[in-house]
Amino acid sequence: MSGQRRHTPTIHDVARHAGVSSMTASRVVNDYPHVSAQVRERVNAAIQTLGYRPNALARATRTGIAQIGLLYSNPNSSNLSNFLMGAFKEASASGSQLLIEPTPAHPTPLAAVRKLVEAGVRAIVLPPPLCDDPEVFAYLESEGVPSVSFATAAPRPDKASVFVDxxxxxxxxxxxxxxxxxxxxxxxxxxxxxxxxxxxxxxxxxxxxxxxxxxxxxxxxxxxxxxxxxxxxxxxxxxxxxxxxxxxxxxxxxxxxxxxxxxxxxxxxxxxxxxxxxxxxxxxxxxxxxxxxxxxPIADMAATAVSMAANLARHDGDDETSRHVNAELTLVPRASTAAPKA
Missing domain, CATH: 3.40.50.2300 (Response regulator)
Incomplete structure (x- = not known):
């Protein structure tokens, strides 16, 4: 091998070899309907030729449970409890399963994302700063895993997002x-x-x-x-x-x-x-x-993000990929502000 590491084929490689989109290749791997026999045959041939081995993502799909990846970056944030409570409530209501990963436990944020993908999540919710990281989006695209950007101020036109102004x-x-x-x-x-x-x-x-x-x-x-x-x-x-x-x-x-x-x-x-x-x-x-x-409204936004991610996971992104939800902000006057002292 002359010291070189062998490249492990990804769903993106399969799609390119078969001449289809990564999403379509993912449909075939996950045994979704609405894929023509001809396309399915081309994708399966590419899988055979490249030696592609589906990770836990495909196995999780067959259980019928929408497994959603959820990350957080600051365990001490006062936002975290509302974020998690909103996510838990929606996951329970929608029959989804949350896999939660703290990014500080990994050498890089991308490593945390990679762990969730390898664990079998079928969609992922990306909070700041992951929702603004092009490397994370490129990796998820290569693996055919859709995402929902949470609380970004720069939503991508082709990616689902929940945000405020x-x-x-x-x-x-x-x-x-x-x-x-x-x-x-x-x-x-x-x-x-x-x-x-x-x-x-x-x-x-x-x-x-x-x-x-x-x-x-x-x-x-x-x-x-x-x-x-x-x-x-x-x-x-x-x-x-x-x-x-x-x-x-x-x-x-x-x-x-x-x-x-x-x-x-x-x-x-x-x-x-x-x-x-x-x-x-x-x-x-x-x-x-x-x-x-x-x-x-962090809890409501988290619930919306999990709902969107569950739809992406179950339907392979057709309905939610480019959906954007702009949540309403409200000024809450309390006792910490008043007119300046004369």
């Missing part, structure tokens, strides 16, 4: 703070790998510009959607120089961290500092004072 949500929160009378508004960014983080910052900056309000570099702090990053960002924004009268954090975990730092500095929230978040996760209503935030 992060840009408009950020505009809603920024307008709320401006309408209260705030001029010196700081922003804490989310994880730069997430398209949602970029769109939320874009919405914030656009709304500030429309109000002729400047955003000094010192009023923008780095974050990565975690509570710890929010602590570091808040210390930076509140620790020296001119302080903002309001801070808009790109998610509730970071906003809760801002509140903790403000209390530690002896600042009253909201009379001396207003704080806004995004998502309306459980932490928003468990911190004191409760956070003003943008409600993103």
């Amino acid at each position: 992060d840009y408009e949500g950020a505009r809603m929160m920024t307008r709320h703070l401006i309408d209260l009378g705030h001029v010196d508004i700081a922003f804490i960014r989310g994880d730069a790998r997430h398209s949602t983080a970029r769109r939320r910052e874009d919405g914030f900056r656009a709304t500030m510009a429309e109000a002729d309000l400047k955003v000094p570099d010192a009023f923008v702090a780095e974050g990565d959607f975690t509570y710890r990053s929010g602590l570091d960002a808040a210390r930076q924004l509140l620790g020296a120089g001119k302080r903002p009268t309001a801070i808009f954090a790109a998610n509730d975990d970071m906003a809760a961290a801002v509140s903790a730092v403000a209390h530690g500095l002896g600042l009253d929230v909201p009379s001396e500092l207003s704080i806004g978040g995004f998502d309306d996760t459980p932490v928003a209503s468990t911190v004191w004072p409760e956070l003003t935030t943008i409600r993103q």
Whole structure:
């Protein structure tokens, strides 16, 4: 073998050899109806010639149970409980089986996706940042496994997705703070790998510009959607120089961290500092004072994503591949925002 690793044929190789799409080849492998005898014969001939061996995906298909892969990247996120509860509820209602995999347990996110595919999932739900990763989409395409992008700010036209308008949500929160009378508004960014983080910052900056309000570099702090990053960002924004009268954090975990730092500095929230978040996760209503935030219906979105993935798994993607669901956002005013102190 001269030290070279033998290439294992994929469903994509079979499709190319047979002159059909990967989806059609997958239909033949999974013994779906509505494939002509001639096409089925060509695909089976390609399988024989290439020595293709279907993985657990094909075996799972014959059980009649829609096996759905579900991934998550941040086990400490306050979003996670709502995400999982929505997914569990829909899986139970639709007779689907969820295989759940944390990406931090693997050397790369792609490795986590690969494990689910090899375990036999017939469709997969991709949360950020996987829903924005072209390498992940290329791999799933090669394996004939359809996907649903969850909470992406850049949905692909040819891939199913469930999302919100992060840009408009950020505009809603920024307008709320401006309408209260705030001029010196700081922003804490989310994880730069997430398209949602970029769109939320874009919405914030656009709304500030429309109000002729400047955003000094010192009023923008780095974050990565975690509570710890929010602590570091808040210390930076509140620790020296001119302080903002309001801070808009790109998610509730970071906003809760801002509140903790403000209390530690002896600042009253909201009379001396207003704080806004995004998502309306459980932490928003468990911190004191409760956070003003943008409600993103995570549980409902997760249920919708699992329902779409189940349809993709059972029908091989014909009805759901290009479906996009834009969930509604709501501004939830609570006690963490008020007019700036005179």
